[in-house]
Amino acid sequence: MKLHPILAALRKHKAGTVLIALQIALTLAIVCNAIFIIGQRIQRVNRATGLDESNLFFVSQQWVGAPSADTPDGVEKLDAMQREDLAALRNLPGVASVAPINSLPLLNSSWTGSVSLKSGAEIGDKTGTRTAYYFTDEQVFPTLGLKLVAGRAFNAGDVQHQGFRENRDRPVAIITRALADKLYPKGGAVGKVMYSDGSSAPTTIVGVVTRMQIPSSGSFGSDFAWNSTLIPTRLDANFARYAVRTRPGQLDAVMHAVTPLLYKVNPLRVLDDDSVRPFSDIRARAYRADVGMAVLMGVICLILIAVTAAGIVGLTSFWVGQRHRQIGVRRALGARKIDILHYFQIENGLIAGVGAVIGVILALGLNAWLMTHYEMTRMPVLYVLVGVIAVLVLGQAAVFVPARRASNVSPVSATRAA
Amino acid sequence: MFAYYLGLALRSLRRSPGLTALMMLAIGFGVAGSMTTYAVFRGVSGDPIPWKSAQLFVPQIDAWGPVQMSGPGARSGTNEPPDALTYADAMALIHDHRGSRQSAIYAVGPTVLPTGTGHSPIPVFGFAVYDEFFPLVDVPFRYGSGWSADDDTQGAPVVVISDTLNQQVFGGANSVGRSLDLDGRDYRVIGVMKPWNPQPMFFDVVDTGGFSSDGPALFLPLQRAIASGMENVGAVNCPKGTQPGAGYAGLQQSACVWLAYMVELDDAAAVQRYRQYLDDYARSQQTIGRFGWPPNNRLRDLRGFLEYQHVVPDDTRVSLLVALGLLLVCLVNTAGLLLAKFLRRSGEIGVRRALGASRRAIHAQYLTEAAVIGVGGGALGLLLTGIGVFGVNRMLPPRLADLAQIDPSLLALTLLVAVLAAVLAGVYPAFRAARVLPAWQLKTH
Numbered sequence: 001m002k003l004h005p006i007l008a009a010l011r012k013h014k015a016g017t018v019l020i021a022l023q024i025a026l027t028l029a030i031v032c033n034a035i036f037i038i039g040q041r042i043q044r045v046n047r048a049t050g051l052d053e054s055n056l057f058f059v060s061q062q063w064v065g066a067p068s069a070d071t072p073d074g075v076e077k078l079d080a081m082q083r084e085d086l087a088a089l090r091n092l093p094g095v096a097s098v099a100p101i102n103s104l105p106l107l108n109s110s111w112t113g114s115v116s117l118k119s120g121a122e123i124g125d126k127t128g129t130r131t132a133y134y135f136t137d138e139q140v141f142p143t144l145g146l147k148l149v150a151g152r153a154f155n156a157g158d159v160q161h162q163g164f165r166e167n168r169d170r171p172v173a174i175i176t177r178a179l180a181d182k183l184y185p186k187g188g189a190v191g192k193v194m195y196s197d198g199s200s201a202p203t204t205i206v207g208v209v210t211r212m213q214i215p216s217s218g219s220f221g222s223d224f225a226w227n228s229t230l231i232p233t234r235l236d237a238n239f240a241r242y243a244v245r246t247r248p249g250q251l252d253a254v255m256h257a258v259t260p261l262l263y264k265v266n267p268l269r270v271l272d273d274d275s276v277r278p279f280s281d282i283r284a285r286a287y288r289a290d291v292g293m294a295v296l297m298g299v300i301c302l303i304l305i306a307v308t309a310a311g312i313v314g315l316t317s318f319w320v321g322q323r324h325r326q327i328g329v330r331r332a333l334g335a336r337k338i339d340i341l342h343y344f345q346i347e348n349g350l351i352a353g354v355g356a357v358i359g360v361i362l363a364l365g366l367n368a369w370l371m372t373h374y375e376m377t378r379m380p381v382l383y384v385l386v387g388v389i390a391v392l393v394l395g396q397a398a399v400f401v402p403a404r405r406a407s408n409v410s411p412v413s414a415t416r417a418a
Numbered sequence: 419m420f421a422y423y424l425g426l427a428l429r430s431l432r433r434s435p436g437l438t439a440l441m442m443l444a445i446g447f448g449v450a451g452s453m454t455t456y457a458v459f460r461g462v463s464g465d466p467i468p469w470k471s472a473q474l475f476v477p478q479i480d481a482w483g484p485v486q487m488s489g490p491g492a493r494s495g496t497n498e499p500p501d502a503l504t505y506a507d508a509m510a511l512i513h514d515h516r517g518s519r520q521s522a523i524y525a526v527g528p529t530v531l532p533t534g535t536g537h538s539p540i541p542v543f544g545f546a547v548y549d550e551f552f553p554l555v556d557v558p559f560r561y562g563s564g565w566s567a568d569d570d571t572q573g574a575p576v577v578v579i580s581d582t583l584n585q586q587v588f589g590g591a592n593s594v595g596r597s598l599d600l601d602g603r604d605y606r607v608i609g610v611m612k613p614w615n616p617q618p619m620f621f622d623v624v625d626t627g628g629f630s631s632d633g634p635a636l637f638l639p640l641q642r643a644i645a646s647g648m649e650n651v652g653a654v655n656c657p658k659g660t661q662p663g664a665g666y667a668g669l670q671q672s673a674c675v676w677l678a679y680m681v682e683l684d685d686a687a688a689v690q691r692y693r694q695y696l697d698d699y700a701r702s703q704q705t706i707g708r709f710g711w712p713p714n715n716r717l718r719d720l721r722g723f724l725e726y727q728h729v730v731p732d733d734t735r736v737s738l739l740v741a742l743g744l745l746l747v748c749l750v751n752t753a754g755l756l757l758a759k760f761l762r763r764s765g766e767i768g769v770r771r772a773l774g775a776s777r778r779a780i781h782a783q784y785l786t787e788a789a790v791i792g793v794g795g796g797a798l799g800l801l802l803t804g805i806g807v808f809g810v811n812r813m814l815p816p817r818l819a820d821l822a823q824i825d826p827s828l829l830a831l832t833l834l835v836a837v838l839a840a841v842l843a844g845v846y847p848a849f850r851a852a853r854v855l856p857a858w859q860l861k862t863h
Contacts, residue, residue: 015757015846015850016754016757016758019750019751019753019754019757020754022750023747023750023751023754026743026746026747026750027747029743030740030743030744030747033740034740037736062529062541064529064531064539064601064602065531065601065602068647070647070666165666165668165669238649270529270538270539270540270541272541288813289731289733291813292810292813293733293737295813296455296737296810296813297737297740299451300451300737300740300741300744303447303448303451303744304743304744304747306447307443307444307447307448307744307747307748307751308747308751310440310443310444310751311440311444311750311751311754311755313440314437314440314754314755314758315754315755315758317758318758318759318761318762319758321762322761322762370736374732374735374736375732376736
């Protein structure tokens with residue numbers, strides 16, 4: 001079929017043509033970017049923390065009238081209280097293992113600092129690498145399900161304790177592979193030393209774990225999300241936090257038993273609704289905004305696509321009605337049904353094609369604008385290509401019903417008055 | 419005439435129910451999408467203290483120097499000073515007292531031990547502040563008042579509590595003068611606030627992130643809190659590679675930033691003087707060798723500081739933008755459909771024009787028809803906005819979603835936007851309809 005008659009007809013419907021093309025262009029631009037945002041969110045939410053997240057829960061509690069963590073005497077008392085809790089938790093039926101720990105991945109409460117290969121790195125040293133610290137004990141490996149790739153796990157002899165504001169040397173540490181690669185790009189970090197937080201006392205790296213996310217899930221930690229450092233030290237303060245792994249299927253039962261148990265060990269403490277939380281809850285809360293954003297964007301995309309499809313159906317139906325007589329004339333002059341169908345399909349293809357070209361430009365422009373104003377990365381061209389195919393298919397699908405109605409116009413209508 | 423146009427519009431809409439429904443749906447969904455995201459946006463971007471935000475300022479002093487601009491409290495790659503103040507700087511500003519009112523602020527999380535048996539300890543969230551904090555941010559009082567400047571200098575054990583805490587501990591009675599046990603120490607209640615939970619919690623966004631579901635439960639004198647060793651539960655950010663010295667004293671002497679600060683300045687001249695003062699102060703610190711760099715201070719007004727702190731999450735802005743895009747597409751869509759609808763009736767327009775209707779009359783008639791569609795779309799939009807806000811409340815983190823409220827102004831705005839959008843979409847189609855040539859139409863049909 002020649003394009004010329006189609007173009008000639010479109011010239012008679014400039015406004016309608018322009019409006020449909022514009023609508024397709026805008027839909028393409030917005031949907032591409034929205035789907036790109038959804039994709040990014042899904043990717044973020046699905047990141048593995050490096051933990052075995054099932055059967056794991058977290059206890060965060062505070063003692064009332066606890067001794068000061070700033071005096072040596074107070075620290076010893078607090079440590080005794082913490083060890084008492086740990087012993088009670090470890091003896092609870094259904095518990096597999098327990099470790100004291102200051103935070104967990106996705107908890108968004110973190111102790112961050114930096115490690116360097118230089119001793120006593122002066123303030124503002126650029127060689128330091130940012131990291132988040134987990135202060136814990138030798139039970140951390142079975143409790144969190146971390147996987148060691150090199151070196152050894154902590155043993156009981158490594159474990160120290162200190163007041164949480166004290167500066168104490170950190171003789172040994174285990175770091176993540178991401179951090180090890182940063183510090184020792186050529187490998188072989190195990191057995192080497194690093195200096196943490198500007199200290200001049202060396203810290204020996206005794207082991208490397210495959211993966212462990214830092215507590216911050218937001219943009220604050222995005223450039224060092226996998227640089228975790230584990231220090232075998234119990235922190236003593238007026239609060240204490242424990243990670244507990246239960247035997248399979250016992251999570252609920254153990255979680256229910258924890259609060260009464262801890263109150264029995266020491267009634268002078270505060271545990272509220274938020275104090276005992278399964279890891280699944282920590283994960284859900286950390287990513288709630290991301291999931292919400294993805295759903296919102298998804299709903300808006302669906303509405304957009306539906307509205308655009310409806311617009312195409314509406315306007316094409318109008319054109320079919322308007323050209324009823326002309327279609328009849330064409331049919332009377334020998335055009336087959338399929339020719340009429342193709343006419344409207346090609347017409348729509350042309351309009352959608354022009355719309356798609358403008359849409360591609362708009363989509364990339366919008367992405368560039370979002371990149372300069374918000375935290376957004378460059379959208380891969382694949383998204384735009386898929387988007388182009390999608391709007392072309394959408395156009396064809398939407399035009400099919402009115403086009404078929406057009407093809408069913410009988411040749412007799414040519415003879416009737418409009 | 420309007421009634422006549424209205425009658426014509428309704429008749430015309432009834433003649434093509436499918437197309438009418440389509441247009442109303444488009445307007446309804448477009449408006450509802452934008453209004454739902456707008457409700458969230460409005461909730462988080464509102465001015466918490468509109469009558470005073472232009473007089474409130476947040477000073478920032480560079481206590482870290484240029485090499486530190488990649489620390490967590492500062493912005494990497496920029497020359498921005500840290501978000502909060504060191505203890506030394508905050509105390510110097512308090513001491514010099516150059517604004518009309520001012521307060522240093524830090525977050526505390528003590529435990530309240532209610533007297534009598536059967537009560538369990540209540541962990542609470544509050545702030546350590548100075549006496550001028552209460553008039554500074556207009557804290558509303560139910561009973562009593564804030565404390566005096568003398569109480570500050572003496573570190574008096576007094577406390578201002580929230581309405582909620584007053585209910586929990588004192589059963590809602592006037593508890594002024596009664597004593598309250600915080601972390602095992604006795605404090606005297608000096609004031610009880612009315613329910614007060616400004617959103618965003620503008621006086622300490624660095625620690626609260628701007629939003630919290632409960633308001634602050636108590637305020638107590640900062641020097642008292644420090645003397646009692648009451649921990650700072652907010653953020654402590656230290657220059658890269660350093661740690662505070664041991665204990666609370668170490669934190670006070672360190673270069674770590676952990677205090678929020680707010681100052682009231684009444685006019686532009688006062689702001690100018692305060693800027694000068696901050697620079698002079700930083701220069702004096704440079705002279706004594708504490709700062710090894712020239713003054714690098716900021717004095718943002720409250721709105722500027724909230725903006726700088728990204729209190730409105732980027733997500734909310736992006737979704738508002740996308741929702742506005744949706745509205746635009748719906749507008750274009752409605753314009754196309756109206757065009758089709760109006761021009762289909764070219765014959766009718768021709769007859770009306772031939773019978774003496776002016777172009778303006780045709781214009782008015784078709785814009786009325788567009789407005790009727792807008793009202794219908796708006797009604798649908800109201801319903802969908804209701805569903806949308808409800809859905810958002812289920813989906814978003816509670817502290818953000820609670821702010822998205824349906825109120826009369828939102829409903830009125832929804833309807834207004836719908837009608838305006840429909841009329842706007844109808845402008846070009848009505849213009850085209852009014853330009854139909856009567857003679858040509860009458861001849862060909």
